[in-house]
Amino acid sequence: MGASKIDIYSNEINEIAAIAKVFSHPARVAILQYISKQNTCICNDIVDEIGLAQATISQHLKIINDAKLLEGTFEGKSLCYCLNVERFQELQSLFNSFFNQTKSNCC
Amino acid sequence: MGASKIDIYSNEINEIAAIAKVFSHPARVAILQYISKQNTCICNDIVDEIGLAQATISQHLKIINDAKLLEGTFEGKSLCYCLNVERFQELQSLFNSFFNQTKSNCC
DNA sequence: ATTTATTATCGTAATATTGCAATAATACAA
């Protein structure tokens, strides 16, 4: 008990849930918003901007990165994170098709 | 430690995260999809349809309901759950404006 | 090679979530 039984759901359902999980923590939403606001794309001021420890931010970035939402390149000493806009759009589309499909079938 | 520090984020950010949390579990996505598919709107076959205990489904329904996504009326002995389409659409819009805003600001 | 700055990982504690059995509450039927 305690673990989600992901094997009993369809792939589509698990995918939607996995996408939503990325956005289900305010730190990750804040990180994504902050990265997108910096049009320079230069990063880990994220730690200063958001009030969390560096290790924690790094952990959240890993989750965002695992969803393929980031592109990172080294710029001097520091890593420059950038939003993968295509992937971001893809997630938005998947979410919207779930929303639209669900809405339209309803009573 | 362990608890999310929701006080350090803006309301908008917390709202997006809270919405996403509803969809972040496959059982809840499946429930929403199932409710919408039943154009009759008659319900707790949900327990049979999805392979989870009645108590667990009821718990998930509570979370969906707390997000104001359900309308429930009694029909004889059984409760008839229905998707609150206006609210559903509202969540979709909030999500989309976050997506669009984030996308457009990026490098 | 050593230092310095930046990011990732490990270990651990606190809290949250998931799931279920048992039980309570609710609503109708007899």
Place this chain on the structure above:
DNA sequence: TTGTATTATTGCAATATTACGATAATAAAT
């Protein structure tokens, strides 16, 4: 009122998530 069906709540165990300090890894500069 008693029984029956449906849904909610409670209590508990298992697992997951969040957060942080300490430490490692990486990359440039001295």
